[in-house]
Amino acid sequence: MGKDNLIEELKSILKENQLLIKDDVLTRFSHIWKTNEPLQAIAVTLPRTTKEVSEIVRLCSKYDQQIIIHGGLTNLVGGTETQKNQLVISLEKMNLIEEIDSQSKTITAQSGVIVENLINAAAEKELLLPLNFGAKGSAQIGGAVSANAGGLRVFRYGMTRQMVLGLEVVLPDGTIISSLKKIIKDNSGYDLKQLFIGSEGTLGIVTRVVLRLQEAPKSRSSAFVAVKSYEKVVKLLKYLESELSGNLSGFELIWKRTYKAMTESTELIKPLSDDYEYYVLIESLGSQPKEDYELLELHIEKSLEKEIIEDAVMAKTEKELHQIWQIREDVAILASKAKFDQHFDISIPISLIGKIINSIITELENIKEVKTIFPFGHVADGNIHFIIGRDIDNSEIIDIINSIVYSPLKKHKGSLSAEHGVGLHKKKYLQTSRSEEEIKLMEQIKIMFDPKNILNPGRIVF
Numbered sequence: 001m002g003k004d005n006l007i008e009e010l011k012s013i014l015k016e017n018q019l020l021i022k023d024d025v026l027t028r029f030s031h032i033w034k035t036n037e038p039l040q041a042i043a044v045t046l047p048r049t050t051k052e053v054s055e056i057v058r059l060c061s062k063y064d065q066q067i068i069i070h071g072g073l074t075n076l077v078g079g080t081e082t083q084k085n086q087l088v089i090s091l092e093k094m095n096l097i098e099e100i101d102s103q104s105k106t107i108t109a110q111s112g113v114i115v116e117n118l119i120n121a122a123a124e125k126e127l128l129l130p131l132n133f134g135a136k137g138s139a140q141i142g143g144a145v146s147a148n149a150g151g152l153r154v155f156r157y158g159m160t161r162q163m164v165l166g167l168e169v170v171l172p173d174g175t176i177i178s179s180l181k182k183i184i185k186d187n188s189g190y191d192l193k194q195l196f197i198g199s200e201g202t203l204g205i206v207t208r209v210v211l212r213l214q215e216a217p218k219s220r221s222s223a224f225v226a227v228k229s230y231e232k233v234v235k236l237l238k239y240l241e242s243e244l245s246g247n248l249s250g251f252e253l254i255w256k257r258t259y260k261a262m263t264e265s266t267e268l269i270k271p272l273s274d275d276y277e278y279y280v281l282i283e284s285l286g287s288q289p290k291e292d293y294e295l296l297e298l299h300i301e302k303s304l305e306k307e308i309i310e311d312a313v314m315a316k317t318e319k320e321l322h323q324i325w326q327i328r329e330d331v332a333i334l335a336s337k338a339k340f341d342q343h344f345d346i347s348i349p350i351s352l353i354g355k356i357i358n359s360i361i362t363e364l365e366n367i368k369e370v371k372t373i374f375p376f377g378h379v380a381d382g383n384i385h386f387i388i389g390r391d392i393d394n395s396e397i398i399d400i401i402n403s404i405v406y407s408p409l410k411k412h413k414g415s416l417s418a419e420h421g422v423g424l425h426k427k428k429y430l431q432t433s434r435s436e437e438e439i440k441l442m443e444q445i446k447i448m449f450d451p452k453n454i455l456n457p458g459r460i461v462f
């Protein structure tokens with residue numbers, strides 16, 4: 001009865017095309033990749049304004065109705081999965097870019113704007129939104145803020161957190177907290193917005209954001225190089241950081257087994273043979289196209305002379321640049337190599353990555369159900385991804401694989417989630433990265449914000 005009353009009250013605040021119930025719910029999905037599993041939910045609401053979000057949440061609070069927030073549905077931790085008694089708030093109709101302030105270098109937008117649209121809008125004004133990750137064409141800015149997305153340029157520009165200047169959020173009781181400031185410095189008390197960034201929609205619904213932009217670079221140069229050992233990968237990183245006058249913006253490591261899988265029987269080009277242990281994609285962003293290209297080329301040549309690297313190619317055209325970056329960005333190829341897959345996103349100190357990943361691989365190779373092991377990642381941030389493929393769907397095997405990947409984290413003060421978040425899938429392993437006291441404090445914060453536990457329940461803590 002309560003649910004019927006809730007739906008009736010929702011009808012009084014939303015237009016017909018903003019409220020989907022019954023069979024209309026089944027036309028939706030909980031993830032962009034699971035296109036064969038229809039959504040389970042009592043209703044999907046599609047607000048257009050912050051006020052509508054607030055009214056929906058107020059009603060849900062009144063009826064103790066659990067809410068699952070849907071952004072672009074690209075997260076990799078089960079954050080947008082639903083149960084049939086839950087209600088979805090999708091931000092997709094809140095897709096307005098409200099303002100680009102070229103002088104303050106900010107962009108203000110509703111949270112449902114696709115990240116790539118923000119990047120393009122900034123580029124039209126010769127400004128850069130340095131968020132760059134594989135799912136940017138589908139992910140929304142509200143989702144990126146809530147997940148504190150990272151990506152390919154973090155070590156130069158930081159995570160999403162470093163780009164957020166202002167935020168508007170609806171709390172689990174419907175209260176609107178609006179702080180759409182364009183200022184960089186603000187020490188007037190607690191920096192409340194930080195609590196919502198990266199908390200995966202457990203504390204509030206992000207409705208509008210102000211992001212900091214950078215001057216757009218005028219040059220982009222890239223090289224693809226082969227390296228013999230992990231020690232030399234670290235040496236190369238240090239060398240390029242010191243020689244490229246602060247222009248180094250990307251340094252992505254690909255293990256031999258991953259490079260082979262990406263380039264064998266796929267349409268991707270193979271810029272270098274697959275005889276080497278490691279491959280690194282290097283990006284430099286600067287202001288002088290010719291000089292920046294030559295500077296990168298010079299130091300790639302010197303790295304060859306010094307035997308830090310074994311072989312290298314420079315991207316000479318836009319097309320070649322796009323082709324070499326595809327080897328890192330089209331990771332869906334890796335997921336397609338086995339029937340079932342597990343995605344990992346761990347952080348470990350840079351100096352230990354080579355050794356730890358090797359020992360994880362050795363352990364995984366002893367499990368007969370494991371068919372594919374593909375490591376790659378943002379090594380300059382100490383962040384490595386793994387896509388591990390299995391031929392059977394068995395929860396025991398899933399747990400064994402999780403334990404192998406997560407077991408070195410506590411000892412080496414790493415993290416089970418560098419950038420993808422905790423969601424539903426990683427909650428069980430949170431203690432590998434956080435102390436009992438930290439988890440207790442997170443639980444207390446959740447209770448304070450959401451005493452009825454109606455907003456994105458089950459994620460991160462409970």
Ligand SMILES: Cc1cc2nc3c(=O)[nH]c(=O)nc-3n(C[C@H](O)[C@H](O)[C@H](O)COP(=O)(O)OP(=O)(O)OC[C@H]3O[C@@H](n4cnc5c(N)ncnc54)[C@H](O)[C@@H]3O)c2cc1C
Nearest residue numbers: 071072073074075079134135140142143144149150201206
């Ligand atoms: C191919 C691919 C590559 C990827 N590469 C990267 C990468 O390099 N780096 C990286 O960090 N991530 C990466 N991801 C993960 C994912 O793209 C990011 O986490 C992204 O930020 C999620 O945005 P979204 O709009 O899709 O959010 P969703 O998946 O819809 O939601 C993410 C979480 O935030 C909540 N949420 C969504 N919108 C809001 C809102 N407005 N307010 C409050 N809560 C909200 C959801 O309930 C969910 O818990 C990748 C994913 C894919 C599929």
